[in-house]
Amino acid sequence: MNLKELSHLLGLSQTTVSRALNGYPEVSEATRARVVKAAAQHNYTPNIRARGLATGHSRCIGHVISVSDSAEMVNPIFGDFMAGAGATYAAHGYDMIVTRVGQKDEAETYRNLKARAAVDGLVMHAPRANDPRLPLLKELGLPFVVHGRSTEANVDYAWLDVNNRRAFQDATAYLISLGHRRIALINGQETMDFAIRRRAGFATAMAEAGLSPDPALMSSGEMTESYGHSNAAAMVDQPDPPTAFLVSSIICAVGVRRALDERGLRPGQDVSIATFDDCLSYLANGSDTPVFTAMQSSVRDAGAALAQMLIDQIQAPDAPLQHTLWEAELVIGASTGPAKD
Amino acid sequence: MNLKELSHLLGLSQTTVSRALNGYPEVSEATRARVVKAAAQHNYTPNIRARGLATGHSRCIGHVISVSDSAEMVNPIFGDFMAGAGATYAAHGYDMIVTRVGQKDEAETYRNLKARAAVDGLVMHAPRANDPRLPLLKELGLPFVVHGRSTEANVDYAWLDVNNRRAFQDATAYLISLGHRRIALINGQETMDFAIRRRAGFATAMAEAGLSPDPALMSSGEMTESYGHSNAAAMVDQPDPPTAFLVSSIICAVGVRRALDERGLRPGQDVSIATFDDCLSYLANGSDTPVFTAMQSSVRDAGAALAQMLIDQIQAPDAPLQHTLWEAELVIGASTGPAKD
DNA sequence: CCCTTTAGTCAAAGCGCTTTGGAATGCGCA
DNA sequence: TGCGCATTCCAAAGCGCTTTGACTAAAGGG
Numbered sequence: 015m016n017l018k019e020l021s022h023l024l025g026l027s028q029t030t031v032s033r034a035l036n037g038y039p040e041v042s043e044a045t046r047a048r049v050v051k052a053a054a055q056h057n058y059t060p061n062i063r064a065r066g067l068a069t070g071h072s073r074c075i076g077h078v079i080s081v082s083d084s085a086e087m088v089n090p091i092f093g094d095f096m097a098g099a100g101a102t103y104a105a106h107g108y109d110m111i112v113t114r115v116g117q118k119d120e121a122e123t124y125r126n127l128k129a130r131a132a133v134d135g136l137v138m139h140a141p142r143a144n145d146p147r148l149p150l151l152k153e154l155g156l157p158f159v160v161h162g163r164s165t166e167a168n169v170d171y172a173w174l175d176v177n178n179r180r181a182f183q184d185a186t187a188y189l190i191s192l193g194h195r196r197i198a199l200i201n202g203q204e205t206m207d208f209a210i211r212r213r214a215g216f217a218t219a220m221a222e223a224g225l226s227p228d229p230a231l232m233s234s235g236e237m238t239e240s241y242g243h244s245n246a247a248a249m250v251d252q253p254d255p256p257t258a259f260l261v262s263s264i265i266c267a268v269g270v271r272r273a274l275d276e277r278g279l280r281p282g283q284d285v286s287i288a289t290f291d292d293c294l295s296y297l298a299n300g301s302d303t304p305v306f307t308a309m310q311s312s313v314r315d316a317g318a319a320l321a322q323m324l325i326d327q328i329q330a331p332d333a334p335l336q337h338t339l340w341e342a343e344l345v346i347g348a349s350t351g352p353a354k355d
Numbered sequence: 356m357n358l359k360e361l362s363h364l365l366g367l368s369q370t371t372v373s374r375a376l377n378g379y380p381e382v383s384e385a386t387r388a389r390v391v392k393a394a395a396q397h398n399y400t401p402n403i404r405a406r407g408l409a410t411g412h413s414r415c416i417g418h419v420i421s422v423s424d425s426a427e428m429v430n431p432i433f434g435d436f437m438a439g440a441g442a443t444y445a446a447h448g449y450d451m452i453v454t455r456v457g458q459k460d461e462a463e464t465y466r467n468l469k470a471r472a473a474v475d476g477l478v479m480h481a482p483r484a485n486d487p488r489l490p491l492l493k494e495l496g497l498p499f500v501v502h503g504r505s506t507e508a509n510v511d512y513a514w515l516d517v518n519n520r521r522a523f524q525d526a527t528a529y530l531i532s533l534g535h536r537r538i539a540l541i542n543g544q545e546t547m548d549f550a551i552r553r554r555a556g557f558a559t560a561m562a563e564a565g566l567s568p569d570p571a572l573m574s575s576g577e578m579t580e581s582y583g584h585s586n587a588a589a590m591v592d593q594p595d596p597p598t599a600f601l602v603s604s605i606i607c608a609v610g611v612r613r614a615l616d617e618r619g620l621r622p623g624q625d626v627s628i629a630t631f632d633d634c635l636s637y638l639a640n641g642s643d644t645p646v647f648t649a650m651q652s653s654v655r656d657a658g659a660a661l662a663q664m665l666i667d668q669i670q671a672p673d674a675p676l677q678h679t680l681w682e683a684e685l686v687i688g689a690s691t692g693p694a695k696d
Numbered sequence: 697c698c699c700t701t702t703a704g705t706c707a708a709a710g711c712g713c714t715t716t717g718g719a720a721t722g723c724g725c726a
Numbered sequence: 727t728g729c730g731c732a733t734t735c736c737a738a739a740g741c742g743c744t745t746t747g748a749c750t751a752a753a754g755g756g
Binding site: 027028029030033039040042043045064066067068069131198341 | 697703705706708711
């Protein structure tokens with residue numbers, strides 16, 4: 015069923031039917047009701063491409079997700095982010111188009127999305143320090159929002175970020191307050207902006223306590239369970255092992271815990287673990303009391319908020335760009351306790 | 356830059372430019388080269404909507420992901436599935452559109468996708484037993500493929516599934532061969548087809564060994580870490596606890612392991628765990644020797660294969676529908692050992 | 697009672713592409 | 727020279743919608 019058929023069926027012009035359906039005031043309420051009813055009856059919805067061609071926009075938001083070249087891995091927070099963003103898109107009648115891309119094809123993918131006029135806006139994931147995508151997206155002139163920030167970038171752009179620096183500073187200070195001195199940092203990849211900020215927060219708190227971080231107790235890498243496991247294992251097996259771990263993701267923290275368990279070390283008693291927690295739906299940090307002491311911030315909520323920011327920006331392109339900084343909540347769980355030494 | 360401008364610039368008609376770019380033979384190679392060069396120079400790519408309108412198809416594949424009404428959870432395998440499927444789509448010039456939907460709006464979402472002509476085909480996720488989406492999709496007449504199968508459904512449809520029944524039967528038999536008699540099943544939601552098959556496999560192997568499964572040792576639920584933890588904890592705390600666990604997902608298995616660790620029970624020595632493993636990139640089952648004894652099948656590979664099946668079906672609508680059954684590989688890890696009793 | 701508004705409707709143009717059905721050119725051959 | 731046949735190119739139609747500008751009938755004002 016298309017417009018032509020439907021309007022013919024109703025004995026009205028395409029104009030009138032289109033206007034009736036799109037809520038324009040030039041149509042009498044009686045006619046509108048008749049049209050709406052017929053449309054529902056025949057399951058008519060405007061052809062998305064024809065409408066897009068006529069209006070000049072796609073009502074589509076693009077998500078370009080880079081898989082790491084090494085592990086072909088997609089960020090595990092992605093699903094939850096989508097769930098949050100998807101709800102917002104659905105509520106506003108937008109579709110979400112997802113493009114998987116290796117890092118070397120990133121720029122081309124963005125350009126292509128623009129050239130094809132495939133999307134009205136973009137969400138940029140996982141910004142790196144001084145991320146080259148930022149000037150690129152500016153150049154393309156597509157509305158976009160960033161999940162996170164990019165240090166050193168000297169362009170203005172809309173973003174929503176968690177205060178990673180403060181979160182890690184506070185968590186480190188908390189561990190220090192428990193008497194820990196040898197604290198290990200199991201960080202994300204330090205090409206990523208968030209990881210850089212987290213390390214900075216960690217370093218600041220250590221310095222404030224007059225401690226200098228041991229390079230042997232700091233690692234950077236893709237946040238998988240086995241990465242957490244292998245690095246924690248190596249650190250614990252050192253002659254002078256850490257008494258506490260600061261971890262960048264609950265997925266890594268599971269690996270850290272496994273390394274401790276294997277060695278008969280009890281988390282929270284023998285060795286402490288504090289971790290960042292994105293509140294992933296399938297890895298909830300305990301139902302009643304938190305399993306891990308954690309800096310929490312829901313990535314699902316971030317997805318929903320960013321989607322809203324982007325839609326706002328698309329609908330009011332001249333409004334100033336929004337910047338949102340969320341504070342992570344430090345919750346004390348069973349994985350931390352006083353230092354043993 | 357659009358076709359009109361580009362053709363004007365080249366002093367050619369739109370027809371010729373379009374044909375040159377699309378590889379039609381009616382264009383001289385000299386002209387084609389000139390056109391291709393100019394297109395690249397001016398970063399011209401056909402407007403996706405105009406092309407779609409003219410050709411009648413969208414070069415878009417739809418993924419409708421249902422979030423559970425309770426937990427608002429999106430299946431954790433989703434990201435990896437996408438990574439696999441996305442690579443195939445990209446290779447064939449297809450886009451992927453993802454729609455998040457609550458279960459009650461499922462049917463409407465599919466109908467809407469069809470009515471708007473938004474996609475050329477669909478991937479159906481997480482089929483339930485006798486899934487109502489199957490007749491619906493048949494009715495809509497959109498090409499689609501199913502990740503999994505739907506028992507009792509009496510329509511023909513294209514699917515790719517893992518032999519869940521056999522995997523669980525074999526794993527159960529393996530546990531029995533180790534001397535286990537009280538084996539617990541931590542299953543996925545048994546509204547899901549795959550979970551039903553897994554239970555059947557489990558039951559078959561038990562029956563073949565002359566054992567009858569204890570209803571108190573069988574649970575069904577959304578496969579989260581805390582689901583695995585709480586159910587395993589409850590079972591282990593019973594007067595007559597299981598000596599082995601058969602788990603439906605490595606994420607749950609992590610929860611099961613946590614329950615054991617809390618109680619000072621060593622996995623593989625005091626209590627055994629065998630789990631299904633989707634080979635999630637961020638939860639690899641050990642780098643050298645497997646952490647868990649596991650039935651493995653890569654969901655990323657499944658995504659890639661299903662995407663290919665769907666594209667084949669779109670391009671050859673009259674070919675017979677493909678059915679693919681993969682066998683999971685049983686790998687023996689550190690989490691299983693002889694029964695203690 | 698006539699003229700102006702206003703409400704309601706419509707025909708047609710246009711969005712940017714593909715594709716149909718010619719038309720023009722150049723070549724070989726009689 | 728003239729004809730047929732490829733080869734190469736083009737004008738125009740059409741995809742299904744929105745939107746502009748115009749038109750008609752009814753209502754209101756003097």
